[in-house]
Amino acid sequence: MNFSIEKNVPLSSLTYFGVGGKADELVRITDIQTLPEIWAETIALKLPHFILGSGSNLVCSDAGFRGRIFIIEAKRTEWKENVVTVETGKNLQQFILEAAGRGFSDITNLAGIPGTVGGAVRGNAGAFGSETKDCLQSVQFCDENGMIRILPARECLFEYRESIFKKNPQWCILRATFRLTNKIERDTAMNNAQKLIQERWQKYPPGKCGGSFFKNPTTVPDGAMPYAGWLLENSGAKGDQIGGAKFSEKHANFLMNAENATQKDVLELARKWHKIVLDTYGVSLEPEVMLIDEYGKRVEI
């Protein structure tokens, strides 16, 4: 069997935030070939469905999920010299270290970002001026009819934390192909990646969260810095708590599950500071973390 189905699985145990009730069904796929049939069947049956990568960017509903959550555990890589095709479930950090082990440093800047390769492609994850799209050649995905399709990277509508896959939640990313060109000495590439991983994890506030809660705004008024963290800190968000949800004392844009937080706590706190920043600076912050309801629909702040 290349997939398994578990019933009544708590989503809090599958997400970094540690928030979320029970999902009716959790489908774990170990072989990508299995996905199209069950994916198309789920959509045809009109069952609510949602793909979970490693859950590092999600706040699930307190009511859980009334349908099928898919986890794709396929994580093979296939190298042809400097071109590598990676299955969606591969841990991004492991992929970066594997590339560094071959002397490629193109994607080193992303080292330390948690999650899967599929999650990184979908959200065009980035850090230190680099983004997942930078050396991406193409993406293979399964559409709502179970058809396997390939899009060249230039047609994936990548922008800051955006892609065509975000706009089409019924498309499931299967594989990503990267063309790596920046080759350096193997040990240097490995040391750089490992150093970055260590540095980034030291900077993150300890505890349960989904990384930066809000995206950085594109425009801000004169005198303000174009960072969500700056706007929140200068509005006074650091340390504020509602229920179990709290803005970190260390980094104002890290909204933490400090103490058995519920999605309701997270939403109340996020909405409160969204309004304060809007009133103070005229900037409407957009969440980077994804909040979903029990049918997989995005919950607006």
Ligand SMILES: Cc1cc2nc3c(=O)[nH]c(=O)nc-3n(C[C@H](O)[C@H](O)[C@H](O)COP(=O)(O)OP(=O)(O)OC[C@H]3O[C@@H](n4cnc5c(N)ncnc54)[C@H](O)[C@@H]3O)c2cc1C
């Ligand atoms: C401590 C911390 C630090 C972070 N720092 C950064 C950072 O510096 N830069 C950054 O960009 N992000 C950062 N993040 C956010 C997070 O790591 C990224 O968004 C990551 O790419 C999410 O990957 P994931 O596999 O965990 O996806 P999940 O959180 O599981 O899912 C996120 C979204 O992707 C979708 N998805 C997942 N897999 C697929 C697939 N195969 N096909 C289609 N859709 C899919 C899900 O349905 C969901 O909508 C951080 C998070 C944490 C907890």
